[in-house]
Amino acid sequence: MIATEQVSSLSIGIVLFPNVTQLDFTGPYEVFAKLPNVQLYLLAETPEPIRSDCGLTFLPDTTFAQAPALDVLFVPGGPGINAKMEDEKFLNFLKTQGKQARYVTAVCTGSLLLAGAGLLQGYRATTHWLSLDLLEILGVETVAQRVVIDRNRITGGGVTAGIDFGLALAAELFGEAIAQEIQLKIEYNPQPPFNSGSPQTAPAAVLARVTNASQNFQEIRRQIVQRVVTQL
Amino acid sequence: MIATEQVSSLSIGIVLFPNVTQLDFTGPYEVFAKLPNVQLYLLAETPEPIRSDCGLTFLPDTTFAQAPALDVLFVPGGPGINAKMEDEKFLNFLKTQGKQARYVTAVCTGSLLLAGAGLLQGYRATTHWLSLDLLEILGVETVAQRVVIDRNRITGGGVTAGIDFGLALAAELFGEAIAQEIQLKIEYNPQPPFNSGSPQTAPAAVLARVTNASQNFQEIRRQIVQRVVTQL
Numbered sequence A, B: 001m002i003a004t005e006q007v008s009s010l011s012i013g014i015v016l017f018p019n020v021t022q023l024d025f026t027g028p029y030e031v032f033a034k035l036p037n038v039q040l041y042l043l044a045e046t047p048e049p050i051r052s053d054c055g056l057t058f059l060p061d062t063t064f065a066q067a068p069a070l071d072v073l074f075v076p077g078g079p080g081i082n083a084k085m086e087d088e089k090f091l092n093f094l095k096t097q098g099k100q101a102r103y104v105t106a107v108c109t110g111s112l113l114l115a116g117a118g119l120l121q122g123y124r125a126t127t128h129w130l131s132l133d134l135l136e137i138l139g140v141e142t143v144a145q146r147v148v149i150d151r152n153r154i155t156g157g158g159v160t161a162g163i164d165f166g167l168a169l170a171a172e173l174f175g176e177a178i179a180q181e182i183q184l185k186i187e188y189n190p191q192p193p194f195n196s197g198s199p200q201t202a203p204a205a206v207l208a209r210v211t212n213a214s215q216n217f218q219e220i221r222r223q224i225v226q227r228v229v230t231q232l
Helices: A023-033 A089-098 A109-116 A129-137 A160-175 A176-184 A204-231 B022-032 B088-100 B110-116 B129-137 B162-172 B176-185 B204-231
Strands: A010-015 A036-042 A070-074 A103-107 A147-150 A151-158 B008-016 B036-044 B072-075 B103-107 B147-150 B151-154
Touching: A010 A023, A010 A089, A023 A036, A023 A103, A023 A160, A036 B110, A070 A089, A070 A109, A089 A109, A089 B162, A103 A109, A103 A160, A109 A129, A109 A204, A109 B088, A147 A160, A151 A160, A151 B022, A160 A176, A176 B204, A204 B176, B008 B022, B008 B088, B022 B036, B022 B103, B072 B088, B072 B110, B088 B110, B088 B147, B103 B162, B110 B129, B110 B151, B110 B204, B129 B204, B147 B162, B151 B162, B162 B176
Parallel strands: A010 A036, A010 A070, A070 A103, A103 A151, B008 B036, B008 B072, B072 B103, B103 B151
Antiparallel strands: A147 A151, B147 B151
8 A cells, every 4th residue: 555645647548459459448547537636647559549359448647658667557458468478569668668657557368468478477467258268378376356456566357357456556555444435436346147157057058159259259269369479 | 127138129318418427328338239139229419429428438329219119228437417407309208108118217316317307206316326316206116225125116226236236137137047157157246445435334524525515516516406396
């Protein structure tokens, strides 16, 4: 926890890329924006609008080249990570920021990008359930848990885990009371209408359909991961 | 539930306005975008970018004037509803679409806008916990429940309730199996790190701080609601 007097302005950088999953970062963003004295940066390689995988488009406010030294580096996931796993310029930005950031964080398959930049090896971490085995291939000790905190690495599971992650990070940075206030403001009292949110609880037929539909995509991702791991 | 063969393309309109709370609609958006055969419209009065209350900016894709007859009308909330509660042009758009839409829906204080347009009177509905009494003043039978379905009116509680709402609407439109698949894809297996997400569960001191901090704003909103109710 950071004493409030130390924090004139805490910088949180959200790393965007084409085909990012928007809820991976819009969930945490709602939490981050309610923290006292933070400066949020929507970062991307160029100032061009970033189209998320489901169509919503976002305007970065800062390019990688113009980004300040971040206190918190945050990387969301999405289908677009496939291209970024082998993008040296992108990975170098994560490496540079990750070396000096106070917290190095990710949600969903953003963890694969952190691992691709060599920032999660030697740490326990998590990712979207469909890609846990790929994070393992990258040499990360994976934990099938909603939010994993290992020293200054904080990672969350798939997509909606970003809200749990955001609140956990809020508590790390400013203490539980601030995190609890934000939880109340955003009425985060979840009541999913179904119990299908994890491979352990989803009906078998639902799990089979989702797994089968993602098989080709996950196979391509596996091949990328296998190339990346030889470069680490 | 709508049979798939009937749905060549189901139109869902998301109504934006300045100072909307982005997670009110980015949560449901992630769910909507994964539905089969839907066309999503980010609607606003003008094509100008819409700045949300926490800073994220969105580009509407369709103006009110150009919007098609919507199958689903969806209204998020946020501080910006105050100005829209007395904006005749805005309310007329909701009235026109609400009269013919198959589903008339809202999350958070978007319900106050629906009520301001006369679309929730005679229905049971919900809103953000801080504004439940204001929805009552507008002549709506309020229910302190995460998601309320009353005939073709579907409303959700504050901010993060949009995800529960989105899945409930997905099930209404396309059946439980589709909703469960989406829940699994977005790993919606929430595990809030604290139990502070509702006024019933939040620590007393946390509830007091949030309630006190919102007092002036809620008083202004109450005055608006009291003016609006005389016009209904």
